[in-house]
Amino acid sequence: MLVKELMSQDVIAIDPEITMEEAQRLMNVNSIGRLVVVEDEKVIGIITDGDLVQQNDLNISIKELMTHEVISVFEDDTVQEVARILSDNGIGGVPVLNKEEQLVGIVTAEDIVSGYVKQEEGKAKLSPESSAIYLAMTRSREYENYWLDKIRGYNYKVAITQTGANAENLPIKLRESMTVAAIARGVIKENFKEKMAVSNAVKDAYTQLNLVNPGLGGGFKVSIVRGRGRVAVAVFGKFGHALVDGPEQLAVGMSVI
Incomplete structure (x- = not known):
């Protein structure tokens, strides 16, 4: 099974200048745990709900707290490869890129688990x-x-x-x-x-x-x-x-x- 078969395509990408408060609102409204930061159509960072918990000043911009060294995967990578990446790096989700390195989705540990079930259908x-x-x-x-x-x-x-x-x-x-x-x-x-x-x-x-x-x-x-x-x-x-x-x-x- 490939990543593109189970990734979420409706990924919410944000600008690095938005505030932590705005990021928190987006996570709450959409019931998600991470946001991908994009600038000039390139992924430059990622922010998680865990980052928000550790920050008291919600008026600072995302770029001051986001993780800059983003681990990403490609849509044609296998589920097994991505599961290993998540486990090895202790993270819960990663952005998914196409061959042109454009953001096309996001895949999480929950998606990987559901993939086990989907793979058995039929x-x-x-x-x-x-x-x-x-x-x-x-x-x-x-x-x-x-x-x-x-x-x-x-x-x-x-x-x-x-x-x-x-x-x-x-x-x-x-x-x-x-x-x-x-x-x-x-x-x-x-x-x-x-x-x-x-x-x-x-x-x-x-x-x-x-x-x-x-x-x-x-x-x-x-x-x-x-x-x-x-x-x-x-x-x-x-x-x-x-x-x-x-x-x-x-x-x-x-x-x-």
Whole structure:
């Protein structure tokens, strides 16, 4: 799958002279977490909601706080290549350029996750990754049982649990609860190698979530599916704190086993 198949084409580009207050309003109105800064039809910077949180003076211009060394990708890059770029650089989204290096879109970690589902459409057999996503996103016991039966029908091993914690303990809680559930449901054996595979898959998913909402705890539904020589973990739920609850987030991690 190529980036141009799942990127957002309605990217909001801004002038470097607009104020932080205007940038914040644009993010709030459009429910987005980043804006691309363009000058003379060239991408010169990027600003995120995380930058706004750290800035008290909202009257300063974007150019004083934006990230100047912008990491971008091309529309014909593969989803796998972009996922690696996001993970390696600890970022949640990047501008997408065409061959003429003109801005044509933006792709985020959320788009990458949805790409896993889209890539499976029309295929006769579910992958462990898409199976874990569908199961984690179930909202009723009836629908959950439907997906459990469907996934087991492919001879995959599966488990599901729920967990939540503050920011400091969340990655540990996710790993511990998923490992316990996986052992209890026979997804893995209680040995170092298989427990490490689960730990790596959870870490992969948590890294994606933390890129979008760094420093926040939350509550999540977590699923694990084992099949085709790997384990896939999907994490679905909300980040938030005492004052505000964030939007629902979804991430998937994988590890060879």
